[in-house]
Amino acid sequence: MKQFDYVRPATVAEAVAAVAQPGAVYLAAGTNLLDLMKGGVSRPDRLVDVTHLDGLDQIERLADGSVRIGALVSNADLAHDADFAKSCPAVAEALLSGASAQLRNAATVGGNLLQRTRCAYFYDTASRCNKREAGSGCDARDGENRTHAVLGWSESCIATNPSDFCVPLLALDAIVEIEGKSGRREITLDALHRLPGNTPERDSALEPGDLIVAVRLPPAARGFAAHSRYLKVRERTSYAFAVVSAAAALRIENGKIAEARLALGGVAAKPWRARAAEGVLKGVTPTADAFQEAAWRALTDARPSGDNAFKIELARRIVVRALTLAAAGTPARIAALPASPFASTSGAIHV
Amino acid sequence: MNHSISLTVNGARRDFVLDDPRVTLLDLLRERLHLTGTKKGCDRGQCGACTILVDGKRINSCLALAISHDGADILTIEGVARGDQLHPVQAAFIAHDGFQCGFCTPGQIMSAIGMMQEAQAGNDPERIRECMSGNLCRCGAYAGIVDAVLEAQAGMDETNQRRSA
Secondary structure (H helix, E strand, O other): OOOOEEEOOOOHHHHHHHOOOOOEEEEOOOOOHHHHHHOOOOOOOEEEEOOOOOOOOOEEEOOOOOEEEEOOOEHHHHHOOHHHHHHOHHHHHHHHHOOOHHHHHHOEHHHHHOOOOOOHHHHOOOOOEOOOOOOOOEOOOOOOOOOOOOOOOEOOEOOOOOOOOHHHHHHOOOEEEEEEOOEEEEEEHHHHEOOOOOOOOOOEOOOOOOEEEEEEEOHHHHHHHHHEEEEEEOOOOOOOOOOEEEEEEEEEEOOEEEEEEEEEEOOOOOOEEOHHHHHHHOOOOOOHHHHHHHHHHHOOOOOOOOOOOHHHHHHHHHHHHHHHHHHHOOOOOOOOOOOOOOOOOOOOOOO | OOEEEEEEEOOEEEEEEEOOOOOEHHHHHHHHOOOOOOOOOOOOOOOOOOEEEEOOEEEEHHHOEHHHHOOOEEEOHHHOOEOOEOOHHHHHHHHOOOOOOOOOHHHHHHHHHHHHHHOOOOOOHHHHHHHOOOOOOOOOOHHHHHHHHHHHHHHHHHHHHHHHO
16 A cells, blocks of 8 residues: 555534645545555555544435435444434435445445446456546446446446445435535535446546535435335445345325436446436326336346346346336335345245 | 553553554454464455454454544453453354354454344344345355354343343
């Protein structure tokens, strides 16, 4: 690991000032950053430790019905907050399907949003990677790429965003609160992550110095609580990133879908909102045919970036399954294997 | 530049001067305190051999910078027994052959202790397997590990019942 300076600011304003110099980055739990630094993938000159900042570790219910989650709330604390899990069950399920218990105890909300891709070529400094080193090329393009992107990719980069948490957050129109050099601003989560285009080295819309201070779920989010699921296909039962995942949330009134929300994970460089599919479902009866149609619309623009054509059909099936499970109703308790297509709520053993 | 930090490790306050901010909690425990029960397996947060409790919560000590944890309360495998009396989870691992080579065992035990405090898995073997998935055992002693955790959990439930009765 390269040598670095360590600074521990006392306030958010000090943190923003401390990160202003080139080569400086924020350190939260470090569960992704330290891994990247150990591998020489990330080589910061200065770490600005934000973990001791006050006021960023709260889960607040605002007067208008929004939920505001501080950037330093751990993934585990958020998932296990009973009130939060009740109002945003798909978000809790997604959190619990990610990483391991140890990592969820440490990893933060802000860090989860900004975690880097797990593309093996990004991690391997002997490989060419436009995201790691702009203009160097992409060895994934002709490499082992069966888990790579099928939506929104470019010739420069076919990496995927690995976050589970972001998928239901996106479906629920989450807002990201940012403190930067010119003060506080907010953007939609949809606007936070970027597609690669010709500049895959930039993951997000954040400017140098920007610090995520909170994520907010608007009041409408809790309207989907009764019919919300996250579903995730992995290459092993637990402790693995998504090959494909989906968050489905429905508002059902008088037997019809008043409003649908759908987002996909593991398919693109950003969590992928499927608005056209949501449109198909508005006002219709929740049936298998309607879900098939929605799945078809969600993947209309998908195309393989390598040996991953299977992911397109897999994504369609996961969409249908997630919508079917959401329509059936949010279970009272998250399954033993959160978000697993193989999960039983009966407690039956399958591994 | 030197940085001073203090930690509580297994109940005792320890002060350190770090001349390098790159030191992880794992390396601090092993190299500075010679508490080598906490193992370095992958050193990348994938195997769980380095699991310790920090402020009561299990984390991977290989992915935690010591300098960032100034003031933390740390429990390692060396701190769980009371003298010669093993922690119930340690005793259950022996009773159920929850290991073969033993390398992953300190991490498994610390993870199990952390999991029981989190109270998410209860006595459901499927939930225990899921909640312990951050600890790999290359000898494949998983069946014994789950049995050991089940027994330790049952013992804890019984103790709690007796206390509340």
